[in-house]
Amino acid sequence: xxxxxxxxxxxxxxxFMFHPRLTQNNSWHATLTPLSSIIGSGFLILAPLxxxxxxxxxxxxxxxxxxxxxxxxxxxRFNIIHAEPLLHERNAHPLIYKVDLVANAALSFAYVTAxxxxxxxxxxxxxxxxxxxxxxxxxxxxxxxxxxxxxxxxFLRGLAGLEKLEAYSMSLQLSIVAALLLGxxxxxxxxxxxxxxxxxxxxxxxxxxxxxxxxxxxxxxxGFETSRFLGEKYHAEVRVRTMRRAxxxxxxxxxxxVVALMPIVQHLNLxxxxxxEIVAATGLVATALPLMLIVAAIxxxxxxxxxxxVGAGSLASESSHGKLKTNMGYLVVSIFAIMLVWTADLLxxxxxxxxxxxxxxxxxxxxxxxxxRHHYKNKVRLLHNVHFxxxxxxxxFVVIFAMPAE
Numbered sequence: 001x002x003x004x005x006x007x008x009x010x011x012x013x014x015x016f017m018f019h020p021r022l023t024q025n026n027s028w029h030a031t032l033t034p035l036s037s038i039i040g041s042g043f044l045i046l047a048p049l050x051x052x053x054x055x056x057x058x059x060x061x062x063x064x065x066x067x068x069x070x071x072x073x074x075x076x077r078f079n080i081i082h083a084e085p086l087l088h089e090r091n092a093h094p095l096i097y098k099v100d101l102v103a104n105a106a107l108s109f110a111y112v113t114a115x116x117x118x119x120x121x122x123x124x125x126x127x128x129x130x131x132x133x134x135x136x137x138x139x140x141x142x143x144x145x146x147x148x149x150x151x152x153x154x155f156l157r158g159l160a161g162l163e164k165l166e167a168y169s170m171s172l173q174l175s176i177v178a179a180l181l182l183g184x185x186x187x188x189x190x191x192x193x194x195x196x197x198x199x200x201x202x203x204x205x206x207x208x209x210x211x212x213x214x215x216x217x218x219x220x221x222x223g224f225e226t227s228r229f230l231g232e233k234y235h236a237e238v239r240v241r242t243m244r245r246a247x248x249x250x251x252x253x254x255x256x257x258v259v260a261l262m263p264i265v266q267h268l269n270l271x272x273x274x275x276x277e278i279v280a281a282t283g284l285v286a287t288a289l290p291l292m293l294i295v296a297a298i299x300x301x302x303x304x305x306x307x308x309x310v311g312a313g314s315l316a317s318e319s320s321h322g323k324l325k326t327n328m329g330y331l332v333v334s335i336f337a338i339m340l341v342w343t344a345d346l347l348x349x350x351x352x353x354x355x356x357x358x359x360x361x362x363x364x365x366x367x368x369x370x371x372x373r374h375h376y377k378n379k380v381r382l383l384h385n386v387h388f389x390x391x392x393x394x395x396x397f398v399v400i401f402a403m404p405a406e
Contacts, residue, residue, distance in 0.1 A: 006179045008177070027242055034225075038222070040304025040305075044278055045273065046257070048265050050214075051266070052200075052202055056263060071391050079368050080239055081240060083371035099367055105360040107225070111351055115357060119143045119146050131259070150306055155330055161325065181256065184282075226307055227239045228319060358402065363395060369389070
């Protein structure tokens, strides 16, 4: 019976997601890019990752991570409103322009690596379920074909075309997530009625090691900064509003999922976390869920890659001062991503890419402090600077010491 209910809930949610009021809503489209990037990289893996580090304290840890991510997002939102106008006058504000340029260079590397990494995971995951294990050349070929498809869509149909890809993949993913959470709530209720207790077999770590690892897990929930590079289509107020909405939606999903999944996560091998094992474990809830989550896992990686392609292409265009059109930017990003797929150890360089994301956020704090000087005085300026400096201090720690969890 639960299987039927789960499938029906997913179908109803999918119909809602494809309602014309939503699909034709520009504000929702502007929300989808950051939402795809945030959720795509971390939804399934976050609960086991936290449990492997802090066990029963995972709910506390995820709340802290979500709050810190929101604080970093507020820096980006401040810069969208206050720093962007100054960046258009680079001769008048050379220092802020140079700091932003270095930040964008770090982010460009991170985006290209992330696109290659997410789609390689997608290909590996799909081929494994089709019975092709350790087929590295086939995996690279499939990844290349997906990148070419995304690049062609972006080149021929621009941002609107890529937003449609995000809409389709995210609609399917969110529908399955809604069904998953419903099923997990039923499982949790039965778990509590049975008066069982949670128990996690986790590696014994000292406090500083746990802090380093949690700092790395922070980077799993990144992606909100993509709103910063949608200025070609959306004005600043829309990007600020929709970025905030994306962070609130994703933050709520992360907190709810980590809490709800704890009774299931305790059945996993937390020393060697595998997405396939996480998917299989949901069979404890309902037999329909593993197959549905295979689709959700594939869509999550695809939507995250599309979102980062959007961000990277727009960033390339902005950095060239419009000399490189955004459509061409998508192609350039895709070419570099394909080169990485065929030549690099993506797991190894993704650790550097994670730090590059953190470095971008850190430099944006400095951009915010400089922009703050031009817009505010006295107490308001001081409050902003305290906020930026606090976030910057945390990000210095993340850049230097974090153990990337990607």
